[in-house]
Amino acid sequence: DTGVSQNPRHKITKRGQNVTFRCDPISEHNRLYWYRQTLGQGPEFLTYFQNEAQLEKSRLLSDRFSAERPKGSFSTLEIQRTEQGDSAMYLCASSHPGAQETQYFGPGTRLLVL
Amino acid sequence: GQQLNQSPQSMFIQEGEDVSMNCTSSSIFNTWLWYKQDPGEGPVLLIALYKAGELTSNGRLTAQFGITRKDSFLNISASIPSDVGIYFCAGQTSGSRLTFGEGTQLTVNP
Numbered sequence: 001d002t003g004v005s006q007n008p009r010h011k012i013t014k015r016g017q018n019v020t021f022r023c024d025p026i027s028e029h030n031r032l033y034w035y036r037q038t039l040g041q042g043p044e045f046l047t048y049f050q051n052e053a054q055l056e057k058s059r060l061l062s063d064r065f066s067a068e069r070p071k072g073s074f075s076t077l078e079i080q081r082t083e084q085g086d087s088a089m090y091l092c093a094s095s096h097p098g099a100q101e102t103q104y105f106g107p108g109t110r111l112l113v114l
Numbered sequence: 115g116q117q118l119n120q121s122p123q124s125m126f127i128q129e130g131e132d133v134s135m136n137c138t139s140s141s142i143f144n145t146w147l148w149y150k151q152d153p154g155e156g157p158v159l160l161i162a163l164y165k166a167g168e169l170t171s172n173g174r175l176t177a178q179f180g181i182t183r184k185d186s187f188l189n190i191s192a193s194i195p196s197d198v199g200i201y202f203c204a205g206q207t208s209g210s211r212l213t214f215g216e217g218t219q220l221t222v223n224p
Contacts (some may be wrong), residue, residue: 004156006156033211033212035212040216040217041216041217042118042120042202042204042214042215042216042217043157043202043212043214044214045211045212045213048210048211055210056210056211058211091156091157093156093212100145100162100164101145101206101208102145102147102159102162103147103159103206103212104159105149105156105157105158105159106156107155107156108154108155108156110154
């Protein structure tokens with residue numbers, strides 16, 4: 001098992017464009033989480049899935065953000081009409097129900113909105 | 115959003131010295147975790163604590179889950195240059211979101 005993977009690792013886009021990020025969790029981890037991290041801060045929770053069900057969404061997740069996990073495996077996070085304030089590192093984590101839900105993180109996708 | 119109070123914000127130490135950092139919260143957590151993050155990478159789990167009062171070691175790292183369930187500390191003994199990075203505490207209630215501290219930036223001078 002190679003751990004949580006995220007693609008792309010870096011994304012530069014112009015304001016107003018849509019972007020989509022992908023996360024592949026550790027196999028057999030049924031929970032998948034998205035966090036956002038800005039410079040000098042700790043990660044902040046956005047949303048999480050148990051299998052394909054989205055169970056919780058943060059108030060940080062505006063209506064321009066949408067996350068899916070259609071088959072309960074990989075997940076995508078889409079940001080529509082990007083704004084400069086969306087520039088951040090987007091982190092994905094996964095956990096296994098039999099391992100006390102300890103979350104393991106991927107390497108992140110760094111987004112820069114020009 | 116809610117943040118844990120993590121201190122110190124930064125530390126500059128000499129190789130071989132011991133380091134201590136801590137986190138406090140106004141809320142009770144069921145789990146405390148400590149992660150290390152290198153520039154441009156995701157957080158890497160160092161130690162997980164699941165029980166109030168628990169003291170756990172991982173090599174030169176030792177962490178404790180406070181008895182009130184509102185605090186935790188991390189100690190690093192005999193620091194080495196590769197200990198450089200940002201250390202984050204995180205609290206969790208029950209299998210859902212993590213709440214992170216703001217991080218402690220550690221610099222180790224050889």
